[in-house]
Amino acid sequence: MILPIVAYGDPVLKREGEEIDKDYPFLGELIENMWETMYKAEGVGLAAPQVGKSIRLFMVDASPFEEEDPELKDFKKVFINPIILEEEGKEWSFNEGCLSIPAIREDVNRKPKITIEYYDENWELKEEIYEGMAARVIQHEYDHVEGILFTDKIKPLRKRLLATKLNNISKGNVKVPYRMKFPKK
Numbered sequence: 001m002i003l004p005i006v007a008y009g010d011p012v013l014k015r016e017g018e019e020i021d022k023d024y025p026f027l028g029e030l031i032e033n034m035w036e037t038m039y040k041a042e043g044v045g046l047a048a049p050q051v052g053k054s055i056r057l058f059m060v061d062a063s064p065f066e067e068e069d070p071e072l073k074d075f076k077k078v079f080i081n082p083i084i085l086e087e088e089g090k091e092w093s094f095n096e097g098c099l100s101i102p103a104i105r106e107d108v109n110r111k112p113k114i115t116i117e118y119y120d121e122n123w124e125l126k127e128e129i130y131e132g133m134a135a136r137v138i139q140h141e142y143d144h145v146e147g148i149l150f151t152d153k154i155k156p157l158r159k160r161l162l163a164t165k166l167n168n169i170s171k172g173n174v175k176v177p178y179r180m181k182f183p184k185k
Contacts, residue, residue, distance in 0.1 A: 002179060003037045003051040008101045008149070009170025010183040012049050017056040017145040019081045022123045024055070031078055031121055034059055041178035043099045045137050047144030050100050052181065056081045058141035065133045075134055082118035084142055085127070087111035094136055096150045102176045104165055106154045110139050 006012055020027070030053070038046035038059065047058035062075040089112040097105040114135045117127045130138055140150060151159055151166065168174060172182035 001033045001036065002040050003033050004179040004181040005037065005041060005046075005050050005099050006052050007169050007172070007174075007180050007182045008151075008166055010052075010100075010181070012052055012054050013100060013144070013149060014147045015049065015054045016147045017047075017049060017054050020055050020057065028121075030057075031059070037178075038099075041099050041176075045141040046099065047141045049144050049147075056145045058082070058145055060134075060137045060141055062134055062137045065137075069133050072134060078121040079116070079138070079141070080119040080121070080123075082116055082142055082145065084114050084116050084139070086115040087139075088113040088115075096136075096140060098140070098150055099178070101149065101151060101166070101169060102174050102180075103169070104151070104162060106150065106158065106162075108140075108150050108153045110136050112136075114139060116142070 034046050034051060037051060044062055044064055045058060045060040048055045057080050059078045060075070062072040066073045091109040091111055093107045093109050095105050096108045112135060113129065113131045115127065115129050116138060117125070119125055143149065151162065170182060170184045172185035
């Protein structure tokens, strides 16, 4: 089932997600619905807060970046209760967007290498190191479960210049090809 994506301005996007256990109600169904929602919206990642659930769950499918990095060909993962243990390297800038903030893209600086601990969808504990675009996509989604949006990472002046656009998104004054839930509509 395709779920509505929560738009900028909804308080759930600014809350830190709660850890869950393997008995979380309908977790398998939620993961399945989130994959379907993400693909319908043509995203490369989706976090539970973006579908209104304030829990520590996100997924990524970075295969659209396969041309830039062939290692991302089948890079599809679910992250439950993730913790970034370390971020390393010199920050690099990349133009990011977000399904919850449609029609806005901005340059965001992130570290190129991360070490992350998480449970996969089979509740196997993992500790893995990612670099480059994989690290960036994971960090973007990880921020969502921390209550952080990519717009929180841009320069204050640039954010002020985007204030009207951001307000319009929260009111539903934006055209999107996928279902959304707007907090001020």
